[in-house]
Amino acid sequence: MNILKSTVWLLRYIPQFCVTLAVFCGGQAFAQDPIRIAFIDPQSGTFAATGESGYLQLQFAADYFYNDKGGVLGGRKIEVIALDNKGSAADSQQQLRRAISEGIQYVVSGNGSAVASALSTAIERHNRRNPDQRVLFLNYAAVDPILTGADCSFWHFRFDAHSDMKMDVMTSHIASNPDIHKVYVIGQDYSFGKAVGDAAISMLAAKRPDIEIVGNELHPIGQVKDFTPYVTKIVSSGADAIITGNWGGDMVALGRSIIDAGLDVPIYTFYAAYDGITATLGEAGKNKIRLVHNDYANPVTNDVRRAYTEAFKAKFPHKDITQPRLATLLQMLTLAMEETGSTDPFAIATAMEDMRVTNITGEEVWMRGEDHQAFQPLYISVHTDENVVFDADNSGFGLVTEFSVPAADTISPSSCNMNRPQQ
Amino acid sequence: MFKFAVWIIFAIVIVLLPQFFTSLLSVSILNQMAIAIVFALSYNMLLGQGGMLSFGHAVYFGLGGFMAVHALLGIEDGDYFFSVTLIPLVGGLFGLLAALFIGSFSTHKAGTVFAMISLGVGELIAASSLILVSFFGGEAGVSGDRTYGPTFFGYDFAQDIQVYYLAAAWMFIATLAMYLFTQTPAGRMANAVRDNPERAEFIGYSARRVRLISFVMSGFFAGIAGGLFAVNYEILTEQNLNAVTSGNVLLMAYIGGLGFFIGPIIGAVVLTLMNSVLSHYTTLWMLYLGIMFVLTVMFLPNGLTGFLMMHRTPWHLGKIRLLIKPYIVTSIPGAVFALSLVAMVEMAHSSEAEFVFLGASFNSSGIVSWGVLIAIALGSFIALRRSLPALREAWAQANAIDSGEQK
Amino acid sequence: MFEVLIFATLNGLVTGLLLFMLASGLTLIFSMMGVLNFAHASFYMLGAYFAYSISLYTGFWPALILAPVLVGVLGALVERYGLRRVHKSGHVAELIFTFGLAFLIEEAVQFFWGRATKDYRSPDILDFPLFTLFGQNFPAYKAFMIFISIAIFIALYFVLTRTRIGIIIQAAITHPHTVGNLGHNVPLIFMAVFGVGTGLAGLAGVIAGPVLTTFPGMAMVLGSIVFVIVVIGGLGSLAGALVASLLIGLLQSYAIASDLGMPDLLNWLGVSFERDHPLNDIWRLTLPQIAPILPYLLLVLVLIFRPSGLFGKRES
Structure with a gap:
């Protein structure tokens, strides 16, 4: 009897319990709610540093450019919700379902091409299976060419340049330096590392056939304790430039080992800046480390960009603006909303095709309709402490742009055969 | 009779759950739980029942899952023609084969030697999965589509809720099978060998063979869990067979309670909930999880179930x-x-x-x-x-x- | 090729000796208490982080002394208030406790120091190339690392074989009850050994931090390798740990330095495969590519054919 009573008593509280666990019990979106964007990136674990700072930057950009100026679509605010995918493809899908359950229609992600391609596939499938609950995928950093190539999707938009575009710029810069005759390529043993190596070799062969590739090395990702043995090989190969697609701990360790060995050659990288890397490379890496990217670095001349960066630094003194293109992403998204007067992902996606906006650095960005790849000028910057207005990691060191390629020269033909859904 | 009733109630509960939790997210959490339960139970066959501490159990989960994804791809390409409902079995059989091969040399000894071999094999397979791209797909993994192949009584498994019933059915069957295994002579001998291998040898059983049987069965059920994972997520990556996944299943089984059949089930449910609910509120959830784990080992050596059973x-x-x-x-x-x-x-x-x-x-x-x-x-x-x-x-x-x- | 060989040997020696500093503490703890300390590499990481924080205020040299002591004290506290409590529940529980501790320490490090790489540097006084051979510098700091590791080995060897406390420790390994009956405080000895073992790991962290970079994943990278060494060398054998450390350090270094791989083997055998063969990945493997997983391969092989390890006397 007692048990029965207490069971009834417990049952009465279940609805209340469910309200507390509202996420778990599901919810619905209302018309005048804020426009919500799910930011699916690592917020915990090894890769959390980049995901965490990406979230802060996206929310800050939303506040700075829109929410503080009255919102979009007649006063609706933009709210960014960070969903932790722990760097895993499966967890990303879990978080995608959470976003869909909460009625979110836009997903922003970018850390890791494996995760991005899993998300792109999952969203493509979800939209096909549930045409009334469609979701849009805005990719701000995953650079595998396949995402806007063979595996392109109508629902996926990429705001970063893909790795082949970046490699084209990098090899042009190398080719323009007559002192470079021997190049060593080293990378992490996975698709991106291999793609970087293959692209570097084929592009250099086309641009400067006299340059000899003296090494094409792959090392296991995240497993190498000490890069000195690799550096020994680099030294004995007589290389006078190094290309690497390494990121995170592997980038720092490789850079330090090269510098410690006294090897004084340019090191061309994709990701050797910010999140502690700049501070760790410090004085020793000065004028040696170069980086290819699409975010114009120092010296900042544009007032919008300067004011934006200063406002961000005032709010988060220990963080840096590492992804200015998150602002471009919001620009295109909100412009599409205002143009169509709707938040429907299909309408937005259609409006964003072949859209052109002027980004916060004052450059024109074009979103190609064929494959949803953004085109903008690309740059090579050098790691130094001279002429640095906005440094990285508060270290005094930062990136200074020394070579640029206009957007028109970065365009390559699209290989995307897009499957376009009906309204 | 009482036990029979427990199983009936269990079946009713899993059928009724999606009636209460209807959102896409809750259904996907339920799917995740079903997978975790099978995986954690299979782990407990090793550690709880067989006394074999493994640091590489994800290997069988992952290998089974990868094989299942390849089977999905085969269905998609028209190479095979069978229902998606049987995919977990493909995973299970491959997990069994893998366990048979690795168990043939790793189950000679229990204790530290076994633990270390499992660690070494786990690291080896996880590292080679990034190198052998044609089977494992590198770090991008392999993805398939579960909606091809013949429909199952009109179900095409496009929606998560249909996957839930598939996963729940497999979870129920696997749980029942694993429970029944503990009641068989082989299951009983696993306990005997865990507690005292010498005595078990004296009464005529080969401790090694008993261990191998438990190991292979455990690999089979881990493979089923991997197959369910393949159906639910339609993708498998290197992360599914690395040390983190192996550590997670250890955590689930231990926090739930090793000494009880129901322990890993409770551990799987609690940790899956923490993983998806807690991680939504704080980015420090791993820190709390670590603290909870250490406190559990210190103060509740028999896990959450042990705590309940104290009453x-x-x-x-x-x-x-x-x-x-x-x-x-x-x-x-x-x-x-x-x-x-x-x-x-x-x-x-x-x-x-x-x-x-x-x-x-x-x-x-x-x-x-x-x-x-x-x-x-x-x-x-x-x-x-x-x-x-x-x-x-x-x-x-x-x-x-x-x-x-x-x- | 010759210069590659020389540098590969030097690199292997540095790595091997560093690994030995970790392995020596681990094997000491194991042989006394029967506990395989999964968190050992986490104490190594703590050493590096403590030293980084201390060096911000005092510079490198005080940190070299202070950080390992702090880590050792922390280790002793863990033994006293954690492990001793779990000891009742058996060896599996102890192993799992240290496993959880490793997890917890990694999270705690991220909490206190953040996730970004820390700019922890070697002291300026050692910041010069000791010698330059064939165009490559050998940093003085690496020589310093070798020196410290060898000094530790000699000191440990001396303490264990020539001093009274060493004899008590050796006795406590095999006959803890007898030692207890003789009036020695065995739990205190355990605590001290655990503290010294983790302190050694901390010292390894202090000197390795500037070279191998100080970041939250540094324990993970090294964690299982140290285990592999202790097991290959034979559980509880200090000499075995030294040999296995050097073996693994040199093995990896040589494997990376070599340019050999399956293609060379196949050429030599006169076999050829088309590029799109399903096993193409295997035929294209090179030694440098698989160098970091060689220790695990070695581990599995050693355990299959000689479960007690190279120098081990007991099996588990």
Whole structure:
């Protein structure tokens, strides 16, 4: 009897319990709610540093450019919700379902091409299976060419340049330096590392056939304790430039080992800046480390960009603006909303095709309709402490742009055969 | 009879659950739970029942899953023609084969040797999965589509809810099968070999063969879990067979309680919930998980289930109500203490100036906020310490068999 | 090729000796208490982080002394208030406790120091190339690392074989009850050994931090390798740990330095495969590519054919 009573008593509280666990019990979106964007990136674990700072930057950009100026679509605010995918493809899908359950229609992600391609596939499938609950995928950093190539999707938009575009710029810069005759390529043993190596070799062969590739090395990702043995090989190969697609701990360790060995050659990288890397490379890496990217670095001349960066630094003194293109992403998204007067992902996606906006650095960005790849000028910057207005990691060191390629020269033909859904 | 009823109730519960939790997210959490339950139970066949500590159980989960994805791809390409409902079996059989091969040399010894071989094999397979791209797909993994192939009574498994019923059915069958396995002579001998291999040898059983049987069965069920994972997520990556996944399943089984059949089920449910609910509220959830794990090992060596089972004696004595009041008296300051610590941790971690915790707003650099929290923590800690003797007293009373009183 | 060989040997020696500093503490703890300390590499990481924080105020040299002591004290506290409590529940529980501790320490490090790489540097006084051979510098700091590791080995060897406390420790390994009956405080000895073992790991962290970079994943990278060494060398054998450390350090270094791989083997055998063969990945493997997983391969092989390890006397 007692048990029965207490069971009834417990049952009465279940609805209340469910309200507390509202996420778990599901919810619905209302018309005048804020426009919500799910930011699916690592917020915990090894890769959390980049995901965490990406979230802060996206929310800050939303506040700075829109929410503080009255919102979009007649006063609706933009709210960014960070969903932790722990760097895993499966967890990303879990978080995608959470976003869909909460009625979110836009997903922003970018850390890791494996995760991005899993998300792109999952969203493509979800939209096909549930045409009334469609979701849009805005990719701000995953650079595998396949995402806007063979595996392109109508629902996926990429705001970063893909790795082949970046490699084209990098090899042009190398080719323009007559002192470079021997190049060593080293990378992490996975698709991106291999793609970087293959692209570097084929592009250099086309641009400067006299340059000899003296090494094409792959090392296991995240497993190498000490890069000195690799550096020994680099030294004995007589290389006078190094290309690497390494990121995170592997980038720092490789850079330090090269510098410690006294090897004084340019090191061309994709990701050797910010999140502690700049501070760790410090004085020793000065004028040696170069980086290819699409975010114009120092010296900042544009007032919008300067004011934006200063406002961000005032709010988060220990963080840096590492992804200015998150602002471009919001620009295109909100412009599409205002143009169509709707938040429907299909309408937005259609409006964003072949859209052109002027980004916060004052450059024109074009979103190609064929494959949803953004085109903008690309740059090579050098790691130094001279002429640095906005440094990285508060270290005094930062990136200074020394070579640029206009957007028109970065365009390559699209290989995307897009499957376009009906309204 | 009682046991039979338990299984019926279990079946009813899993059928009814999606009626209460209807959102896409809750269904996908339920799917995740079903997979985790099978995986954790298969792990407990090794550690709980067989006494073999494995640091590489994800290998069988992952290999089974990868094979299942390849089977999905085969269905898609028209190479095979069978229903998606049978995919978990493909995973299971491949997990079994893998376990048979690796078990043939790793089950010679139990204890540290076994643990170390499992660690080595786990690292080897995880590392080679990034190198052998044609089977494992590198770090991007392999993805398939579950909606091809013949429909199953009109189900095409496009929606998650249909996958739930598939996963729940497999989970029920696997759980039942694993339970029945513990009742077979092989399952009983696994316990005997765990406790005393010499004696088991004396009565004519080869300890090695008994271990191998448990190991292979465990690989089979881990493979089924991997197959379910393949159907649910339609993708497998290197992360599904690396050390993190192996560590997770150890955590689930241990926090749930190794010594009980139901333990890993509870562990799987609790950790899956923590993983998806807690991680939504704080980025520090891994820290809390670590603390919880260490505290569990220190204070609840038999896991959460062990803690619940401690109340069997008072329950049978009819004295469980003696504990209610002291539990409440202890748990209130306990919860306040824990929450105030959490608040301090979160506040220290917060990068924004204003910090909101449970509806209360704090100034994360303000001395007042810190002072208030420290005062609350200290006060509740003292209250907690004060309440403990009464709890101990009540516990002793509740467990005491008084001769005068009727049960 | 010759210069590659010389540098590969030097690199292997540096790595091997560093690994030995970790492995020596681990094997000492194991042989005394029967506990395989999964968190050992986490104490190594703590050493690096403590040293980084201390060096911000005092510079490198005080940190070299202070950080390992702090780590050792922390280790002793863990033994006293954690492990000793779990000891009752058996070896599996102890192993799992240290496993959880490793997890917890990694999270705690991220909480206190953040997730970004820390700029922890070697002291300026050692910041010069000791010698330059064939165009490559050998940093003086690496020589310093070798020196410290060898000094530790000699000191440990001396303490264990020549001093009274060493004899008590050796006796406590095999006959803890007898030692207890003789009036020695065995739990205190355990605590001290655990503290010294973790302190050694901390010292390894202090000197390795500037070279191998100080980041939250540094324990993970090294964690299982140290285990592999202790097991290959034979559980509880200090000499075995030294040999296995050097073996693994040199093996990896040589494997990376070599340019050999399956293609060379196949050429030599005169076999050829088309590029799109399903097993193409295997035929294209090179030694440098698989160098970091060689220790695990070695581990599995050693355990299959000689479960007690190279120098081990007992099996588990």
